Amino acid sequence: MIHPDNGSSRNLPNKTPCMSYWQRTTRAFPYLAAHHNDPVPTRTQYVVIGSGISGGLTAFELIEAGVAGQDIVILEAREAASGASSRNAGHVRPDAFRGFSAYAKVHGPEQALRIISDERRVLDKVNEFVAKHGVQCDFHLTSTFDVCMTPEFAVYEAESFQQFKAAGGDVSHIRLYEGAEAQAKTRIPDAIAAYEWPAGSSHPAKLAQFLLESVIERGVRLFTFCPATEIVQSQDGVSWDVHTPRGAICAKRIVHCTNAHAALLLPQLELYLRPNRAQAHSLIPTVAFTANNALRQTFSLRYSLHHFYSLIQRQEDGTLILGVSRSNPTLSAETLASRYSIDDSHFNDEIVQDALSSFKKIFPNFSQNTRDIRGEGLDHAWSGIIAMTTDSVPFVGAIDSLPGQYICAGFNGHGHLTGMARIFTCAPGVVKLMLGGQWSDTGLPECFQFTPKRLARLLGGDIPSIW
């Protein structure tokens, strides 16, 4: 059953979102409801639409590049950073090789190599950013295991690895463990093989809130519960009037950081951007995962390309965060179909049961040799909306048909659930373009660029689905 909202990206975010673990642990953020009753100013220089990590970092980079904070307004449809940025699974996990062959089929091998190396660059950038600005977002730089739970998936991974390497991909940072060694390294008795490379985890809401607090302290005005509902050309012919329920605001530069909802204001994106509901869970560890038994690495636990679980353990409080692939084939047809939705007001109980039973199967010692202790195990479940683009890469850059408007959206929750693994290069890139730079200044793969040619190619239907 397709949800009544039809899973269209031409919808505003729903008004009654459920709350994630990350939101529940940051309710004292002073700007959660910033300016929530105030009319918007009639004029500014820059309007950023969306206050997630993309919107926050775009505003941050504008200021770093010399724009006065007072010249920037951020519009947010709900409370501050209440989209995917505060609802994800906490991984900052670059793709090291696995996506290469799939990307190569769509974008060519040269772009596929660049997509993978861009993700690696993001990890370094997040690490540097957090250190430089002293961001208290529980960032944990570590390594990650891609664990093959079936022989078939181990073959798929081995082939992907070889194809990436043969195309000139750098594999010097990747280690492979097989059989007993994989089992010992990962603590997973059924592991067939495991690949390990550098990755991290963070408290994504704290990261998003740091960005917003930092720009607000430098003069940016954030209007929460204030959706942009329409954008029309201003009378002067060079500016845009952004309409909201609390008035219209005129600006020369607009940047769409609306991720899964981008097509509401940019209808030309409707066919290329599909919102998908994803789900994550927090678990309170049993003694098998506390103190010195806590997991220090992060995990992607993979049965197949579409059936996997992501796992991090927070080093601060030991909470485990367990994400579930959206197209997990063991789920019922009804649950699978219901993922095409922008409704993040609830979670799906079938997914909860699947996540818990799979987790306990993968880590059988989780609940062995312990009494059932009240308070251990499932703590919370929540959903959030991911933006899937038909060619699996984001839309970044100038919208030539609407001079002065830019986009930084469409962060797919692809095989790694990586959005954060891209934003830290994409948002600085879009800012360079807004301030007069060329695409080559962004350092981004060309296939990320928002161009009429890309849209025409997508419309041609010759793009195989990657994930």
Ligand SMILES: Cc1cc2nc3c(=O)[nH]c(=O)nc-3n(C[C@H](O)[C@H](O)[C@H](O)COP(=O)(O)OP(=O)(O)OC[C@H]3O[C@@H](n4cnc5c(N)ncnc54)[C@H](O)[C@@H]3O)c2cc1C
């Ligand atoms: C369950 C789940 C697990 C995930 N796990 C991971 C993970 O482990 N690692 C990872 O890297 N990524 C993960 N992702 C993906 C990642 O969260 C996103 O790619 C990333 O947060 C996108 O950031 P954003 O700022 O572009 O979008 P968002 O955070 O969604 O921000 C967009 C904002 O725009 C607002 N908005 C939309 N339309 C309008 C409008 N018209 N007017 C005003 N405001 C508007 C929304 O309310 C929202 O706050 C996951 C996502 C989900 C849902």
